[in-house]
Each structure stands twice: as C-alpha cells, then as structure tokens.
Amino acid sequence: MSEAENPVFVRGRVPESVRARFKATCALEGRDMSDVLKELIEKWLEEHENPSPGGKKGKGD
Template sequence: MHISITDDLKKRFHASCVMRGKNMSQVVIELIEQWLESNEVHQAGEIKRL
C-alpha cells in the first residue's frame, strides 16, 4: 500500500508510534481494522454503525 501524506504528518505519526513502542505499520493495521469494524458492508447490504 502506498499513501501520500505530508512530511510533518509522517514525522509526528512516527514519533508517536515510537513513544508507544510500535511501528507505523502496526498502528496503520490497527486503525484499518477499527475502521472496517465500524464501516464494512455486511451480507444484508447494511453498513454497520457503532
């Protein structure tokens, strides 16, 4: 996956991840999983909302 973000945002994100002992990929995966849990379309065609 490739995304474009500003250098400042990347630096802030990296620093925050390091402070928590995680790498950026781990955090991105967690965020994607959380987003999917709230937004993915289920078999009935409805969007799950929390």
C-alpha cells in the same frame, strides 16, 4: 492476520509533518508504525463494512 497470510504494502500520501508526528509518536509508545496502521485500517473496516442499524453509515455520508 493469520499465519498463512502474507503481508503486502499499502501506499498512501500524507504531509511530511503528519508522517513525522506519526513516526515520533509510535516510537515514543514503542509501537511499530505498520502495526498501528493495520489497527486503524481494521477499525475503519469494522465501521464501514457493518453499517449500523437505521441505515446511517456515519460521518461524511
């Protein structure tokens, strides 16, 4: 994210147990939950916005 870009909220639903595990693991690693989510979203976008050669998109397609 560039300095000029304003952060926004992204909402989603996961089971409470998943959120608790995510929160605890982020805390154990000294990571901010928002930073980890941003990394995961960016990785997903890289994989899905730039399809691999041969026309295969990946799992689930």
